[in-house]
Amino acid sequence: MPAPSADIATLPFEQAMQELEEIVAALEKSSVSLDESVKLYERGEALKKRCDALLAQAEARIEKITLGENGAPKGVAPLDVE
Numbered sequence: 001m002p003a004p005s006a007d008i009a010t011l012p013f014e015q016a017m018q019e020l021e022e023i024v025a026a027l028e029k030s031s032v033s034l035d036e037s038v039k040l041y042e043r044g045e046a047l048k049k050r051c052d053a054l055l056a057q058a059e060a061r062i063e064k065i066t067l068g069e070n071g072a073p074k075g076v077a078p079l080d081v082e
Contacts (some may be wrong), residue, residue: 008046013054020047 008016023044026032032040068074 008043008050011047011050013051013058016047016050016054020044020051023047 011019023040027037027040027044064077066073066075066077
């Protein structure tokens, strides 16, 4: 598992997700002390927020193709994000 001091705000999505999966696995095995479990849980929450933010940014960049009256593509528009 990466060092706890790794700055979460700079992690790419894939690395944050991998670390989050490792934390979940460690917590499920109950192989760490209560104090360590709390620290892992807190880091996991921060990693989850980072992943959520990166996914929201990716969704905002996705565009949909717009069609003209004749059905031919005429350009792109932002995807409707709910």
